[in-house]
Amino acid sequence: MSFVHLHSHTHYSLLDGAAKIEDMVLRAAELKMPGLAITDHGNLFGSVEFYKTCKKHNVKPIIGMEAYMAPAERGLRQKIEGEKDSYHLVILAKNATGFRNLIKLSSTAFLEGMYYKPRIDFEVLEKYSEGLIVTSACMSGQIAHKLRTDRKSEAIAHAEKYIELFGDDFYFEIQDHGIPDEQAVYPKVYDLAREMGVKVVATNDTHYLNHGDHRAHDVLICLQTGKDRDDPNRMKYGTEHLYMKSPDEMFSIFKDKSHVLENSMEIFEKIDLELDFDQRLLPKFPIPESEGVKSENEYLRKLTEEGARRHYPDMGKEVVERMNFELDVIE
Template sequence: MSFVHLHTHSEFSLLDGANRLGDLVRRALHYEMPALALTDHGCMYGAWAFQKAAWKEGLKPIIGMEAYVAPGDRRDRSRGSAERNYYHLVLLARDREGYRNLVKLSSIGYTEGFYHKPRVDREVLARHSGGLIVSSACLAGEVARNLMEGRDEAARDAAQWYANVFQDRYYLEVQAHGTPGQAELNRRIFDLASDLDLPVVATNDAHFLECGDHEAHDTLLCIGLGKDKSDPDRMRYDDGLYFKGPDQMREAFPDRPDVIENTLRIGDEVDLTFDKKYHVPAFPLPEGVSTEEEYLVHLTTEGAKERYGDPLPDEVKDRMDFELGVILETGYSGYFLITWDFIRWAREQGIP
């Protein structure tokens, strides 16, 4: 049985993620994984390059984001410790609707909710919930934080709210590393999932590629935090937050094959592809002209006759036919008409 990483950070989790996109794709292929998610902190900076690199190598990309969720209104900027002003939440685009909602949520985080981090809130999550698959994230997630601080009822309420909003698309998340408290959180997550009949998914919150990259990542983290490496009170990541293989993930949850199977299920559910297209406005055509192509050929021919005479010299006609053929074949007639209209108007106004 394989496995799909659904909680993965790249270099676009600025000064926190140490994985390069190409390395992630190659490592997933090395482990014969069918898909891979990119879930950078609060942003989608790497989404286009990631999906392009993944599809090129035959790997299904899952576009996602680890969102910052405000505990109240996203616009509330009451003073307090930065980490208490948001929770983490993993969002994955299942389809085109989900991708559009993910883009919208990312933008709202920066334009309306930015306070220490780009934050969203429950109101906009409910408004833009369509097509998104959601998991409860790490120790900094809302459910996790409530569980670890003894607020079991609050954790239960939060999980039920997300399960109701993202019906059949919400998963509680367990992770396979040794961060202090993670094993206890996993146990409590399993208990909560049993109580609420919710599915559980395994991730590893991968911030670096191999276990041996931990020291380099720790240096990167210090740069991001503005801390000295010798500072005993600074944040430290466990050396297990790397891109583990399927066998390692299964070994972490030997009695719960469902948490591995659910990653594959999510990978199968995702159906999102992109077509690279250029959208050019339709050019307003004069009466009696039916297509942009016809009008471009007419203007070009008349202009050539003005410049070179009628009938056109053979070499001029051959060159004109060749260049028009390229433009017509590539569908750029409207673009050239718009450019011609700009230049015509500028000349009429005496603008060089």
């Protein structure tokens, strides 16, 4: 029975993820999983470290993030009645183009969408959609949230947009951590999936490595929210099952719907991402024909000499030697 975790938080999910990348990858290898995804909250901080670590241990790296979707335009920084400040959406890079688009989305979220969390919206997701696989995420995703609050028509509207944009690369996501709200809403997700012809994939919302680590993770949440652990009103996950489960454990949980676990392997097979860290990526600057030079080095020297004359009209020997020294280093 094969299964890969497609919803995994590392310590780069700041003050929420309680598992180090090396430990997570080693555990995936120990469980004989062929691949593993990184989906930290709203960022790609750990993506390169994760990629290299996976390659070192012969585990296929799946680079992604659990993005924060704004309920309206990403630049709108105010509460909207009946909406959360942001919703979750899992986005995975299928290939190098997808990875570049993930970078664009993450950067845009921090630069343009920050409102408590770094957020994107559908407009920018549509712009940078190529090479991406998307799942509807956890209970905090738009579709699950709308179904849970009896707003099925809105859930359908959101799903239709993702289906139109991503086609077969969009999946409904379900999880089972023994949380009552999950038991209430996920039958509705199954029903909607049948109605709309969307495949369902099962994940585990991994935030720590082993069963029993939930106590340490709970303390981490207290640090994040600035609450005492004995505060009855503080944020709690309400489960001890956010650990990296084995394939056997996952098939035991979803024994009557094993196809939702097999769909994790379908996504795994779609991933074809290779990153070359030895390649030098330098920008190219077009040279105006009117400048009368043939190379970038000649153009740089011409611009430097012009600038030096503006700052040092007499162009003394010391200035010329320093200029030539620095240009020689660059060349």
